[in-house]
Amino acid sequence: MQVELTKEQVAQYYCEGFIALGPITTPEDLSRVREIYDELFASRAEFGRDLSFDLAGDSEEKPTLPQILSPSDLRPELKETLLYANAKRIVGQLLAEADPMIGDHAILKPAGYGAPTPWHQDEAYWNPAVTYNSMSIWVPLQDVGVEQGCLHFVKKSNRWEVLPHQPIGNNPKTHGLELAVPIDAEWEVVPCPLVAGGCTVHHNRTLHYAPANASHIDRRALILMGGAECRPYPGVRRYEWQERQAEANAPAS
Template sequence: MKLLTKQQITFFEEEGYLVIDNLLNESEVTYYSNLYDSFLDNRIDASKYRSDLSGSDDAAKENITQIMVPSKIVPEMLEKVLHIKSLRMAQELMGDDIALDFDMLINKAPNTNTITPWHQDAAYWINMPDKRAASCWVAIDHAYKENGCMWYTPKSHLSEILQHEQTGNKGALKCEGSEENSVCIELSPGSCVFHQGGTLHYSRGNSTNDNRRAIITNFRPKAMISLERSKGVDHTGDRKVKQ
């Protein structure tokens, strides 16, 4: 049974992103919310893969907590609904040879008001002959403008990757972008948005009293994952602009 319609697949191909409502039901959101908090408060030790995506020099406070490859620490995540359904959808969007490359957690802490700068995910990656790739950004909390929901620039994946530079102390990559020609995607808990590797996106800072937690799964062809690994790329190391 197909999870996506032809119209949804065409929209993703043409616009570079696709919103999916209710990927997770209420009880599933509760499971992931509790698991997420275990990572954030260090009941699950993810220190090896944890960093502040904002590049801040303040070691006492994380503005944008990023935890790479959480499923390496909690392998049962791979057998749960979020990974299973997002993989099936990614295969419908891009082909049966698509597989999970990596996953991550990104949280914007309350009242940190730190943007995630405009960027294209492909700027983080090595140059590959098959450029099919997509991320599935799943909201664990209500994501809206004030707490840092995602903004996407339609059709930006159809152009070349822009010039990027790094922010702060090994912080996120950034490039030129604007809200004026972009769309704001507000999501309820358990809903998600897929976007292509070349799709330009960013988010405002979190100016609210609540967290803005998201789980991201990233997909590409199995052959390209093998190529990455042969070159030592497993998405756990320092961020570098692709060569």
């Protein structure tokens, strides 16, 4: 099974900043990925705070949005799965790159108390001196609707600059970011429910969010990120929110 994007899907990604796809892997492959995913989250305490933390708060006991960075470095067999091969194909087709680079992370929204992932643009997390052309392929490992916390996107926000952000709850000790300006009623918000092993693909500037998990099943999502070579940002840009986080989290001297 090899994923081939249609011309319409490629055009929609560039025009609207995201696309939603059906399954990009087989049930057997997905089941193996889910098994590895669950093992990773069961042992997340061992990975240290550089690789595993609460994105939305600072609770070690009961994180409301636990995240693991680079799961395929921790479990290299993930790289051998059909899911990763097809994610790489999607990036390759959207960027016309034969061998695109790819990284990953994983976000779990626990059943019943998984926090919302606030509105944000991924680029707000990255180096302000650099311009990116990258994308995230967001794969739920079970069916996901609005009740479980599927992604929602603002159509055509991929064409915007990076908007002002702040740490979640305006607490600089928090890892996650949220938009620091109000949502405009004119923005066209599109929820993207998916079947297990389906995916959305969004650009690094596309505004997105995911509601809390109000259901009784954990929402497991694996996110593969791919991109083309970065270029220097044309101009000067500072991300004051990153500076506040760095200061708040610096070791006491």
